[in-house]
Amino acid sequence: MSDGDNTTFSAGEWLRYTRHIQLPEVGAAGQLKLKQSHILVVGAGGLGSPVALYLAAAGVGQLTLVDGDVVDTSNLQRQIIFEHQQVGQSKATAAKERLLRLNPDIRVDAVESFLSADNAAALVAAADLVVDCTDNFSARYLINDYCCALGKPWVFASIQKFFGQCALFTPGNACFRCLFPEAPANVEDCNSAGVIGVLPGLLGVLQANEAIKYLLGLPTPLRNHLLLVDALNLEFRSIQLTRSDDCAACRDPAGAPNLPRQSAPLCAADNSRDSVLTPDAFRDRYRAGNCVLLDVRGPLERQSFHIGGLHIPLDELPQRLTELGGVETVLCYCQSGIRSGKAVALLQQQGVNGISLDGGLLAWLRCSLETLDDSHNR
């Protein structure tokens, strides 16, 4: 930082941030808030590149970048913070050098290791807000659990192929574990699935936008919502999130850092898998006919987005079974696959064949924003 004074601007800073200060929503007071803020950016890759560049350019006074990886040639297709001659260097340090060349008035700390149970508590505690720019569930659970425990907001994004998701998690609202109680066993990351190079740019800019607006106290529509982006068909959709009564992280924030963070192993011999179908198999089963599609989420979730079918919330299902008629099979879906699994168990107790959408709408929407047309079924 130029002079270490967090309560005023130098002439150079004033000039640099003129276009912000001109905005009534930011102004000099808002720009000072940014200067006094500390953001932890976990992951200096595809998402971390635009996030860190925009936060540094915006004048967020302190950034901490955490990444234990080194720059690889295959990163340069999307990780725009790096240059060809930086291949082989630490990502955290190479990114720090780039950011300070962009804006020497801010402070940037590079942590050349991955976020872990050993360093997460101190790193999250020191920050005002965390931006998740990682590519794996265990890191996101780690961020979520420490943010829950320490009452910190964080901005999530994930990217794969042409599809992205983004959400702002804040204390007292739905958390990441409400959304994904367990890590999917078979989720691909963009290293194995591929990703269009501009997609992390698109999602990273959305993350930076939400982070800056949160710090400024401006509207943050992604709070308690998940934004789904289909960059191939250029479709955007937002779904309302609800806090889960069963969520281990929300229910006991102090104990959240002790929760498990590994993917559940998928057991091929598990017979209960017969009543659970992947999104593709679920769609095929639906199209085969003689079945009814059933959304078992709550009314708010239904109102914000659905893929078709009947709507009976899980807690009303026992009293409303007759509404399903005499179909052979009921295809159940919910947000993440937990409630639809319970609905299937309930249906099977009543002698009805139930099938649950594995991973819920979130798994469905990860690869398609398609909805199911009911007209040819039932």
Ligand SMILES: [Zn+2]
């Ligand atoms: Zn939760």
